[in-house]
């Protein structure tokens with residue numbers, strides 16, 4: 001049977017044409033990811049003897065990142081808020097990476113008390129930390145106050161990572177050479193900076209704009225922290241993983257989740273989404289590179305203007321120090 005007779009068969013309706021187009025689109029997205037993502041397999045970085053902390057390690061990108069770090073010999077602290085989900089992830093990562101150097105740490109990033117107690121336990125166990133991946137985040141919540149008077153989304157996505165990183169700063173510096181990787185989002189360009197958002201006040205936000213704004217604050221924090229850590233051996237950068245099919249939409253209505261699922265055919269999976277985060281964590285060419293924002297294609301890009309403003313960054317830093325009580329001696 002010739003190709004022409006196959007193509008001219010009446011079995012080919014408009015539905016088949018659409019299906020083929022969708023499959024071709026999907027194939028081109030996969031090819032694009034394969035050739036334009038940083039090549040993890042060619043990175044020889046070995047992490048034996050190193051300690052890494054990954055927040056939100058029980059799901060999505062955080063789990064995939066933890067798995068790769070463990071595979072490369074690192075002692076990985078899986079910082080999760082649920083003991084049950086954390087233990088399940090630990091068992092999975094252990095089985096696939098064959099690592100026996102995994103530890104579970106319980107921490108709720110939206111609670112400053114939980115972060116302080118986690119950091120205290122962690123520092124006793126690990127006086128030196130070579131890599132901190134601030135990955136955990138939530139989206140889809142309206143303005144909601146935590147018992148400590150912070151907005152839940154901002155607390156989880158910004159204030160929590162701010163406090164945790166500051167509390168672990170000594171251990172990062174003791175490591176001699178260390179990296180902080182802040183997992184940001186392309187959504188940061190839809191945000192704006194209003195410090196009152198941190199306490200659930202401030203200018204009104206459109207649906208899920210608290211997520212966008214919290215990621216913008218993370219970008220401002222990245223630049224400011226990098227400046228403060230100059231000369232210490234600790235670098236800090238932020239990265240957008242791209243659009244990745246994970247549980248990040250789990251707090252949205254079913255219609256949004258259905259749409260996300262439908263379109264997921266064209267999105268990255270967790271392993272692909274982890275690649276830009278792993279690039280910042282592992283790539284040797286990034287030794288000494290600090291205060292930069294990387295796109296999901298692992299290219300340095302400028303963060304939105306608000307996140308580049310040194311006065312805004314200083315003011316945000318001061319407010320964050322006050323809100324997290326970092327200015328008070330324990």
Ligand SMILES: NC(=O)c1ccc[n+]([C@@H]2O[C@H](COP(=O)([O-])OP(=O)(O)OC[C@H]3O[C@@H](n4cnc5c(N)ncnc54)[C@H](OP(=O)(O)O)[C@@H]3O)[C@@H](O)[C@H]2O)c1
Nearest residue numbers: 056059060061081108109110136137185243244246247248
């Ligand atoms: N997926 C995307 O398209 C996309 C795009 C841009 C940026 N990102 C960023 O990528 C990062 C990873 O997200 P993901 O896509 O992998 O989503 P995910 O599968 O939902 O993972 C988020 C992780 O954060 C944890 N988490 C949430 N609230 C927490 C809290 N209060 N304390 C401690 N851990 C908490 C979650 O724990 P539980 O399982 O206990 O909830 C989960 O482990 C996030 O920073 C996200 O903003 C994702």
